[in-house]
Amino acid sequence: MSRIHESIGDHLPRVNVERVLAHKAASLCASTRWHPGEADIQRGRAALQEAFEQPQNLPLPEFARLAGKPRRQIYKDIKAHRLLALSVGPRGQKLPDWQLDPVKLQLTQAVLQKAEGIDPWTLYRALSEPLEGLGGCSSIESVTADSIDDVALAVLNVLGVH
Secondary structure (H helix, E strand, O other): OOHHHHHHHHHHHHHHHHHHHHHHHHHOOOOOOOOOOHHHHHHHHHHHHHHHOOOOEEEHHHHHHHHOOOHHHHHHHHHOOOOOOEEOOOOOEEEEHHHHOHHHHHHHHHHHHHOOOOOHHHHHHHHHOEEHHHOOEEHHHHOOOOOHHHHHHHHHHHHOOO
16 A cells, blocks of 8 residues: 555544544534423432431531631631531531541542532532442542542542543
């Protein structure tokens, strides 16, 4: 085969692959944007409320007492992205109790610092729900002092933060 035919031959498969991928990507796009209905919104609120009320999510005063810090310091740590706090409407803030463990707190802080701008509920779910990359365990369950960076990377990958 001549050099011209080789270069054309090399180019054709790439063009076909790009065309196929573009077609597949286009087929994934909806013709109209999805908007949640009232029932979807109510289900979402109920799910948030249920997670918010879990016993491991502590009211701020109780978390401050267990951490041995004044409430004012806890508020400062939340604002500075050193603690993850959850809220649902006017019901105050709750903090996952895993942040009382130094290793789990380091993981949470690593994720908070890198994932700035991502809402607390998304971070909470990424940290507390099973991840395929961690063998089906949550990052909070699987983190050790030696694995903080690797586990944080797995969480950030799930969040799409690079």
